[in-house]
Structure formats: C-alpha cells, structure tokens
Amino acid sequence: GQSLEQPSEVTAVEGAIVQINCTYQTSGFYGLSWYQQHDGGAPTFLSYNALDGLEETGRFSSFLSRSDSYGYLLLQELQMKDSASYFCAVPTGANNLFFGTGTRLTVIP
Amino acid sequence: GAVVSQHPSRVICKSGTSVKIECRSLDFQATTMFWYRQFPKQSLMLMATSNEGSKATYEQGVEKDKFLINHASLTLSTLTVTSAHPEDSSFYICSARGPPAGGLDEQFFGPGTRLTVL
Numbered sequence: 001g002q003s004l005e006q007p008s009e010v011t012a013v014e015g016a017i018v019q020i021n022c023t024y025q026t027s028g029f030y031g032l033s034w035y036q037q038h039d040g041g042a043p044t045f046l047s048y049n050a051l052d053g054l055e056e057t058g059r060f061s062s063f064l065s066r067s068d069s070y071g072y073l074l075l076q077e078l079q080m081k082d083s084a085s086y087f088c089a090v091p092t093g094a095n096n097l098f099f100g101t102g103t104r105l106t107v108i109p
Numbered sequence: 110g111a112v113v114s115q116h117p118s119r120v121i122c123k124s125g126t127s128v129k130i131e132c133r134s135l136d137f138q139a140t141t142m143f144w145y146r147q148f149p150k151q152s153l154m155l156m157a158t159s160n161e162g163s164k165a166t167y168e169q170g171v172e173k174d175k176f177l178i179n180h181a182s183l184t185l186s187t188l189t190v191t192s193a194h195p196e197d198s199s200f201y202i203c204s205a206r207g208p209p210a211g212g213l214d215e216q217f218f219g220p221g222t223r224l225t226v227l
Contacts, residue, residue, distance in 0.1 A: 043153065087153070
C-alpha cells in the first residue's frame with residue numbers, strides 16, 4: 001500500500017514563512033508533487049521533485065529527500081490568498097496520482 | 110496551461126435517481142482521464158481511470174456498476190452515478206493527462222462537481 005502523511009492544519013501570520021511536511025511510504029517512487037486547492041476549487045499544480053534537493057518557484061519552494069522518504073513545501077512572504085489546502089502527491093506505477101492527507105493552511109493578519 | 114472543464118458545477122438530486130457528470134479537455138486531446146472523489150475536509154481519492162475507446166479501470170472498493178464511466182472521445186469522459194444515495198454526496202473531480210512538458214506528464218484538473226443527494 002501507499003501512504004502520504006501531512007499535518008492536518010497549519011496556521012501562520014501574513015508575511016511569514018511556513019513549511020508543510022510530507023512523509024511517504026510507497027511501492028516504487030517516481031517523484032513528489034505538490035498541489036494547492038482552495039475551498040470548492042480544483043487542485044492546481046505547484047511543483048514537482050524527482051530528485052533530491054530544493055526546487056524554487058517564486059515564493060514557493062519544494063524539497064525532497066528520497067533517503068528519508070520526506071519532502072516539504074515552503075511558502076515564503078505569506079499572503080492571505082495562500083489560505084488553502086495543500087496536498088503532496090505521488091505518481092503511481094499505474095500513471096495516476098495518489099494524494100496525501102492534505103494540510104489546511106490558514107494565514108492570519 | 111491546458112484547460113479541463115466539468116459540467117455541471119453543482120447538482121442536487123433525489124435519492125434513487127441517476128446523475129451524469131461531464132469532463133472535457135478544451136484545448137488538448139486526452140487519451141486518459143481520471144475521476145476522483147473528495148469528501149469534506151478529506152483528500153482526493155481516485156475512483157477510476159478512464160481510457161478513450163476502452164473500459165475504465167476502477168480502484169478497489171469502487172462499484173463499477175454504480176459509477177459508470179464512458180470515454181467516448183479524446184476530449185470527453187462522463188461519469189454517471191446511478192441510483193444515487195445520500196452517501197454518494199461528494200465533490201467529484203476529473204483530471205486529464207496533458208501533453209508532456211519538460212519530461213513531466215502533468216495532470217490538469219477540472220473545477221469539480223458538487224453532488225448533493227437528498
């Protein structure tokens with residue numbers, strides 16, 4: 001089986017930095033993706049890590065350590081609009097996506 | 110980026126009726142589409158993989174006779190919830206695998222359909 005564990009909720013202050021962790025157990029590993037989902041909306045792709053290290057895309061960065069089966073999403077200069085749910089996900093051998101448990105981020109003034 | 114649409118965005122139906130949800134890739138051809146279900150404050154759970162011109166592949170625990178999937182063309186997949194019951198009330202989201210970009214097969218998600226069964 002597969003599992004991707006995330007903290008259920010995180011609260012952070014506007015302008016701050018927040019890190020959302022994802023630990024995974026998978027049969028076969030092809031990379032780790034991150035998605036953002038606002039309430040009632042579609043998941044939108046944020047980033048993908050196939051190799052160890054940090055990938056930076058604007059205010060968002062994603063990190064992967066395959067030896068630790070661990071990754072995280074780093075959000076900098078938090079804005080109110082960043083309040084959303086964030087999911088890590090892994091491509092499976094069947095070419096679909098398996099999603100993590102999700103982290104609800106609340107940004108407060 | 111590639112765009113995926115869903116129709117309807119929300120539907121309310123009576124218990125025992127059937128509901129059809131459409132998923133369209135608007136500016137690309139998608140040989141494979143995926144259907145997910147998401148209950149409130151929970152993650153997306155894959156229900157089935159829809160392949161153009163062939164039968165869908167269902168995940169364990171998903172009743173294929175209850176959730177009928179048809180992928181009749183390269184831009185359209187439909188999910189029909191038959192004999193819907195209140196426990197089928199959920200957010201149904203489709204996705205389509207888009208054209209490879211930078212070596213990554215990215216999935217593009219539709220805006221979802223909120224189904225409420227009374």
